[in-house]
Each structure stands twice: as C-alpha cells, then as structure tokens.
Amino acid sequence: MSNKFKLSKYAELFQDIKASHIMTRDVIVLTPEKKISLAKELMRINKISGIPVVDQEKHLIGIISIEDIIVAVEFRRLGEPVRNMMTAEVIGLNEEDTLSDVVEKFETYKYGRFPVVDDGGVLKGIISREDILNGLLEKFNILYVHDKKRASTLNTEFSIITGETLKFEEAEFHYTIAVNDIENAGTGAALLKQFLLNKGIDQEITRRVGIVTYEAETNVVIHSKGSGDVYCFIHEDRIIVQVVDNGVGIEDLEKAMKEGYSTAPDYVRELGFGAGMGIPNMKRFSDKLVILSEKNVGTQVEMIFFLS
Amino acid sequence: MKVKEMVEILQGEVLTGHSRLEEEVSIIGAADMMSDILALSKPRMVVVTGHTSPQAVRTGLVTDLMGLIIVRGKQIPSATLELAQQNNFLIIKTQHFMYSCCGKLYAAGLRGADEQQI
Numbered sequence: 001m002s003n004k005f006k007l008s009k010y011a012e013l014f015q016d017i018k019a020s021h022i023m024t025r026d027v028i029v030l031t032p033e034k035k036i037s038l039a040k041e042l043m044r045i046n047k048i049s050g051i052p053v054v055d056q057e058k059h060l061i062g063i064i065s066i067e068d069i070i071v072a073v074e075f076r077r078l079g080e081p082v083r084n085m086m087t088a089e090v091i092g093l094n095e096e097d098t099l100s101d102v103v104e105k106f107e108t109y110k111y112g113r114f115p116v117v118d119d120g121g122v123l124k125g126i127i128s129r130e131d132i133l134n135g136l137l138e139k140f141n142i143l144y145v146h147d148k149k150r151a152s153t154l155n156t157e158f159s160i161i162t163g164e165t166l167k168f169e170e171a172e173f174h175y176t177i178a179v180n181d182i183e184n185a186g187t188g189a190a191l192l193k194q195f196l197l198n199k200g201i202d203q204e205i206t207r208r209v210g211i212v213t214y215e216a217e218t219n220v221v222i223h224s225k226g227s228g229d230v231y232c233f234i235h236e237d238r239i240i241v242q243v244v245d246n247g248v249g250i251e252d253l254e255k256a257m258k259e260g261y262s263t264a265p266d267y268v269r270e271l272g273f274g275a276g277m278g279i280p281n282m283k284r285f286s287d288k289l290v291i292l293s294e295k296n297v298g299t300q301v302e303m304i305f306f307l308s
Numbered sequence: 309m310k311v312k313e314m315v316e317i318l319q320g321e322v323l324t325g326h327s328r329l330e331e332e333v334s335i336i337g338a339a340d341m342m343s344d345i346l347a348l349s350k351p352r353m354v355v356v357t358g359h360t361s362p363q364a365v366r367t368g369l370v371t372d373l374m375g376l377i378i379v380r381g382k383q384i385p386s387a388t389l390e391l392a393q394q395n396n397f398l399i400i401k402t403q404h405f406m407y408s409c410c411g412k413l414y415a416a417g418l419r420g421a422d423e424q425q426i
Contacts, residue, residue: 183387186366193370203351203372210370211346218342272359272367277343284347 016164019102020095022135023116023125029054032061032083036072039064039082052115052123053086060115060123062086092117095124099135102127159240159302166233166240172199173232177220177245182271185221188230189214192241199234205305208285209239215278216243216301222268224248224299237308238287243301250293257283309333309418311374311398314354317416318377318402318409324389325375325398333374336418338410342367349373350421354398356409360384365391365399374398379406 028046030039030053039051043066053062064086072078072085092115093102105114106129116125159166168174173195175188193210197203213230220228224247233240255261259280264273283289286303293299312329315322322329338356339345342363345355351372357364360382368376369391375398378384384401392399402409 183362186363186370190366190369207351207370207372214346214367214370215343271361271363272340272342273363277341277347281343281347 016162017099017135018095019093019097019099019116019127020124022099022102022131023095023127024131025125027052027115027123027126029058029123030064030082031055032086033081035078036064036069036080036082036085037078040069040072040078043069049112052090052126053082054123058123059121060090060092060117062088063090063115065111090115093127094119099132102132106132162304166231166242168229168231168242170233171231171242172234173230175230177217177228177230177243179225179227180221182221182268185218185273186214188217192230192232195232196234196239201234201239202307205239205307209241209303209305211285212282212289212303213241213243215281216241216303218273219243219278219299219301220245220247222264222273223250226298237306239305239307241286241301241303241305244298245300246298249295249297249299250291251295253291253293309416311354311400314377314413314416314418315400317412318400318404320377320400320402323384323399323401324392325396327396328374328398331374333418335421335424336410336413337420338406345371345373348421350424353421356406356413358382358406360388362387362391364388365395365397368397369395375400377402377409379404379409 028042028048028051030051032053042051043049050063050065052060053064055061064082068085077085091105091109091111093105095116095118113126113128115123116127118124173192175191177188178184189210192213193206196206196209217230220243224245226245226247228243228245231242250256256279259277282301282303287306288304290302291299309332310329311331311333314333333354335350335353336356337349337353340357340359345367349355349371352374354374354377355368356377356379358379360378362385364376365388377400379402381401381403389399404412
C-alpha cells in the first residue's frame with residue numbers, strides 16, 4: 001500500500017489540533033513478561049497490527065508489531081516473553097504534538113500507528129491513520145460524534161471544531177436556560193439575536209444565529225431534563241455559539257439528525273415543536289455544526305457562523 | 309399589497325403592530341409547527357397560524373417575520389400580545405379557518421415562499 005499522507009503542505013491549517021484530541025484513549029497494552037503468543041492472539045482478535053508494551057506504572061517501554069510476530073512464528077519463539085521480541089526504541093508522539101507533527105511522523109516512518117505519551121513517558125493513547133482522518137473531518141466538515149472517545153472533551157472550554165480555547169467566562173454573551181421552562185424557550189435566542197444586531201452584525205447572519213440557537217435552546221428545555229447555557233463568542237471573522245447542558249444526552253444522534261425523527265412528548269408538540277426538525281434546522285442554518293453527546297452526561301452543541 | 313388591504317380581505321382585526329399597516333407584504337406562509345417556520349420562512353414574511361402561544365411571536369421575532377395572522381378567531385393569551393406589542397410585531401386575528409384564509413390571500417395575488425418571484 002502506498003497511501004502516503006500528502007498532508008504536509010496543509011500542515012499549518014491543523015496546528016490547533018493536538019495529538020491528545022484525536023488519539024484513541026482506550027489502548028490495548030501488554031507488560032513485557034507476557035508471552036508473544038498472547039500478543040499474537042490480541043492482534044488477531046482485535047484486528048490490530050501493533051501493541052504498546054508498558055511497565056507497571058504505564059510507562060511506555062516498547063512496542064510489538066505484527067512483523068515481530070511473523071519473525072517469532074518463523075523462529076518458533078511464541079513462548080518467549082514479549083520483552084525479547086519488542087522494539088524498545090519506540091517512535092512515539094507527545095500528547096501536546098500538533099496534527100502536523102503527527103502527520104510528519106506518519107510520513108517519515110512507515111508505521112501504521114504511534115503511541116502517545118505525556119511528558120513523563122506515561123502512555124496516554126494511540127493514533128492510527130483512521131484517527132487522523134477523523135481529526136481532519138472534524139476540522140473541515142460537519143461531524144456528528146457520539147462515542148466514548150470524544151465524550152472526554154464534553155464541557156471543556158475549547159472549541160470542538162477548531163480546538164482553540166473558548167473560556168465560558170470570557171463569552172461576550174451568556175444566557176442560562178431554565179430547566180423545563182417551555183414557556184420561555186427561545187428567550188435566549190431572541191436576546192442573543194438582539195445583542196448581535198446591537199453589535200452591528202449583519203441581519204442575515206443574526207437571523208441564522210437566532211434560528212439555530214432557538215432550536216438548540218428548545219432542545220435543552222424539551223429533552224435534556226437538565227439546565228443549560230448559551231454562550232456566544234464574537235471573533236473577527238466568525239461567531240461561535242455553544243449551547244451546553246448537563247442533561248440526559250442524545251440517545252441516538254444518527255436518528256436525531258434525520259428530519260422527522262422526534263422523541264418529544266405530546267405537550268411539546270402542541271406548542272409547535274417536536275416535528276423532528278430541530279437538529280436538521282441547526283445544520284441547515286449554521287456554517288459548521290458539531291454535537292457531542294453522552295448519555296447521562298450532557299450535550300454540547302457548537303456552531304460557527306462565518307462573517308465574511 | 310399593503311398590510312391594511314390584507315386585513316380587509318380577511319375581515320381581520322389588528323391586535324398589535326398598528327404602525328405597520330402601510331407596509332408592503334409580499335410573501336405569505338402558513339404553519340403551526342414552529343420548526344417549520346424556523347426552517348422555511350423568509351424575512352418580512354407574514355405567517356398564517358393557529359398557534360397562539362408566546363412561542364409563535366418569539367419564533368417570528370427570531371426569523372424576522374413581519375407578523376402573524378391568527379385564524380378561527382382564537383383567544384390569544386395576553387403574554388403573546390404583550391411580547392408582540394413590545395416589539396412592534398404585527399398580529400392580525402381573523403374568523404376564517406386556515407384553509408379559507410390562505411385561499412383568500414392567494415386569490416388576491418399573494419404567493420408563498422416557494423412561488424415567490426425574485
């Protein structure tokens with residue numbers, strides 16, 4: 001396979017994506033005294049081609065790859081400890097490395113995956129080509145993520161889309177959404193729209209911001225069973241809106257994305273909501289949209305509107 | 309067409325936004341679902357609806373509607389009227405049912421967002 005990554009020329013676009021944002025945190029590891037036959041079985045069962053080797057404190061001390069297994073099979077060494085076959089000089093990544101550093105590693109060394117360590121050499125995760133692809137998709141496209149790996153970024157104060165720091169306390173606009181207050185749903189959106197108009201933001205954009213914030217706010221009131229917050233950040237070239245709640249999360253985001261799918265109760269439908277248009281509308285009127293959700297943790301919606 | 313002509317056609321009653329009677333109306337929509345209004349409305353549109361809660365006005369304000377036509381002579385909550393009044397948002401009440409209301413406006417030459425001449 002010669003699917004070499006030809007991404008280096010775009011590297012600076014991705015400087016704000018860190019290795020820790022895209023890595024898989026749930027890593028299968030081995031300790032050095034384990035038998036090579038076990039490594040072979042773990043690779044076969046999990047369909048992976050390499051396993052990091054760590055000591056008792058999870059310090060990365062080596063990596064054993066499928067190539068090492070082939071050699072072990074050839075020389076009938078499967079019964080020996082992993083220590084004897086592993087590569088001890090591991091080419092790894094630091095969790096603070098940027099996506100361009102990551103891409104460079106893939107281009108320089110022909111490995112399929114790189115372990116990620118912290119400054120103390122403790123294994124934090126692993127990055128495969130697939131993780132890079134996800135990182136890029138996240139940067140470029142609307143992406144709907146609903147898995148455990150990304151849930152670790154829920155309720156943290158950086159942009160899900162660009163990775164830049166967005167401190168809630170520094171938001172230009174903040175509105176607290178009350179629990180189950182359906183009568184007032186949309187008030188935050190109306191206030192935000194007026195706030196942006198007063199700031200001299202273009203009417204077409206303030207309308208779109210109003211619409212998607214209205215839908216997001218209504219979702220918090222109807223579905224989350226928790227409280228939430230609307231934050232807005234105005235940058236030179238874009239407006240970022242985050243709607244964050246601590247509620248029940250979205251059970252099935254794939255379905256929620258489809259027009260016409262709704263789990264809203266009847267009393268909500270009587271108020272003219274629950275037509276299953278909420279998330280599709282948010283997608284339609286924002287330039288970029290990411291929804292992170294984990295059951296019983298909450299939901300975080302981030303939307304970007306470009307000003308040019 | 310001016311707002312006041314539309315009011316005449318519907319034998320309607322202007323409840324809020326009296327200062328807008330001379331404004332020009334060009335597109336009409338009809339919906340009870342707020343999400344449909346959010347999705348499909350156009351700025352300065354007037355929407356025919358049976359929905360009377362403050363949500364209807366809030367949705368209208370967010371989407372830059374000119375106002376609402378409330379059908380079937382429905383009782384409109386005071387909270388709805390207050391919100392509309394504060395924002396000079398037009399509310400017209402008519403005794404006609406939604407279908408007849410739409411038919412009369414269409415017959416008078418008003419078109420929907422899908423047929424609007426650009």
